[in-house]
Amino acid sequence: MRSFWLLTSLAAILGPAASADTAPFTYNRTDFLLHGKPYQMIGGQMDPQRIPNEYWRDRLSMARAMGLNTIFSYIFWNDIEPSPGTWDFTGQNDIKKYFQIAQEEGLNIVLRPGPYICGEREWGGFPAWLSEVPGMAVRTNNKPFLDASKAYLEHLAEEVAPLQVTNGGPILMVQVENEYGSFGNDHIYVAALRDMLKSQYEVPLYTNDGGGESYLAGGQITGVLAETDGDPKTGFEARDKFVTDPTSLGPQLDGEYYVTWIDTWGSNSTHNTNDGNAAALKSIQDDVAWVLTNKSSISIYMFHGGTNMGFQNAGLWIDNALSAVTSSYDYGAPLDESGRPTDAYHAIRETIIAHLGDNSTVPDIPVKSPMIDIPTFQLKPSVALFDALPEPARQQNPTNMEALGQSYGFIMYRHKVNTAVKGSLKPGDVPRDRVLVYVNGERVGVVDRIYMVPATVTLDLKAGDVLELLVENMGRIDYGPALVEQRKGVVGNVTIGDNVLLDWVTYPLALEQPPAPQAKYRGPAPSATSTPIFYTGSFDVETIGDTFLELPGWVKGNVWVNGVNLGRYWIIGPQQSLYLPGCYLKNKGNQITVLALEPLAEATSAVGISKRVWGNNPDPDAP
């Protein structure tokens, strides 16, 4: 009995290694062990759902050629379950395929399934419909949330659990929650997720938190390896000091080593990059070398960022304002948004090869076909947004977009004035997020939560006037105190002065596809005050390839090419071009639609450039 007790308690102390020395992947106190041999994760983060699936193999081969042996991937639940109980594992959501290709390219996988993943992604990967589930409280021990999470994790596991290393696949390890200690300390909730994942996967689990006492206190959970992110020296030291539960100890992994940072929209936000910055590159090399000589593991965040296509960027809540993440998730990463190596790529590769002592196991860098230029071409107004409205909902008090089954894009609220009213406009409790205000078809103001003090729009309306509020979801917050309450559109009443406006006609505008052009355009003439207009055009390319699409002088909107929503453009920058992958192009008759939210008579052309330029312009709508 005594020896039995000793054995089991030893197993608990030593982690999975002692109880499963035959497991293909395990760890002891100092090393990850793959097939019994120490395995150092030389990793990088790359999320399949931000990359055209046509390019997965290319990006993965570039990762291997930088010297990486492991890919860390977040999975975005909102794309996989777009409405409750509807599952999509096709195209960019075919995670299984991505992992299979990774394995073929010589890479292992660390799976980071969430359900919350942060990642500067719409609501940290949560589907918008969670807001409408009665009693829902995200990231807590809450039955509706755990039930929804379980359904998602089970469907995901059905796809990818067969690809664990225990079955000969590439998946080595699975993360529980994500930086939970930055959010809360509900250990019952994290334990519930742990137990779900334990029932779905055989490989080790881990948590990943900021390198500080409170983060680790909130995020660490019994029986799960505790790892840190950020500066590796601080993180490793913090774990050594603050994690005392032996069942959470093991080799050190810097689960997110930040080489740069995200870009957010704003006249004063410059693009983050290390290109040409010798000091920054040297410091990255020093950090990577330190982790590797320390016999620890690392994941470069991001190795390759990709693109928040469509409306999939998150917002950050900073200084009491919404900082919207750009559609480009270039991130200044070693492999840029278009899949081309940067200075950081070459610098990190050099460090990894030096560490390995020989370069024979690191493949040559694949040669890329050149980016292409597309000569300037013209677009023409094809249909006004307000001439292509769907069936509306008629409501006494306006409701948020999720209540109408909508997750992303725009929503328009129309009200016909009965009795004269004047005063300042309040579009619900707070603007959610960017509200273009029209009176009788003329734009009279912009109220936007991206400004610390949104503009005050004062109205003087008479009976018969038509008030229209076009509300844009600029991206649900993925990090910060406002994370939990995420409804978009109008929440609460619309008031002018002290008057509550009742009787609304509401048009959900998810814009999954742009509307069909009119045979002959009948909308307003483009002007600084006109309502939004869709422009269309077509272009040919001699040689198919990747390009960056620029819209010189256009203010703000979205771009579709051959039916793919490439993301947002906004004159304020720092993003001044949209990545247009060659895999979406054909030689003849490429169709482009541009939504001009703030049309200008002189902005009518587009151009494809092979070398992108970042930069800022003054904000024409600044309050």
Ligand SMILES: *[C@@H]1O[C@H](CO)[C@@H](O)[C@H](O)[C@H]1NC(C)=O
């Ligand atoms: C972990 O395993 C490796 C490989 O067998 C070994 O070199 C190392 O000493 C082990 N560490 C501990 C703490 O047992």
Ligand SMILES: *[C@@H]1O[C@H](CO)[C@@H](O)[C@H](O)[C@H]1NC(C)=O
């Ligand atoms: C590796 O990091 C640990 C902190 O976890 C530290 O105690 C140790 O001294 C480091 N080793 C080297 C060789 O730098």
Ligand SMILES: *[C@@H]1O[C@H](CO)[C@@H](O)[C@H](O)[C@H]1NC(C)=O
């Ligand atoms: C941008 O920076 C300038 C110069 O520092 C400053 O005057 C201005 O207020 C800033 N604008 C915003 C929107 O932060």
Ligand SMILES: *[C@@H]1O[C@H](CO)[C@@H](O)[C@H](O)[C@H]1NC(C)=O
């Ligand atoms: C490896 O190093 C040799 C000699 O420095 C060089 O010729 C070769 O191109 C390198 N291979 C790779 C994959 O970098």
Ligand SMILES: *[C@@H]1O[C@H](CO)[C@@H](O)[C@H](O)[C@H]1NC(C)=O
């Ligand atoms: C909205 O207005 C109605 C009156 O139509 C009022 O009963 C209700 O309390 C208001 N709601 C909020 C959130 O102020």
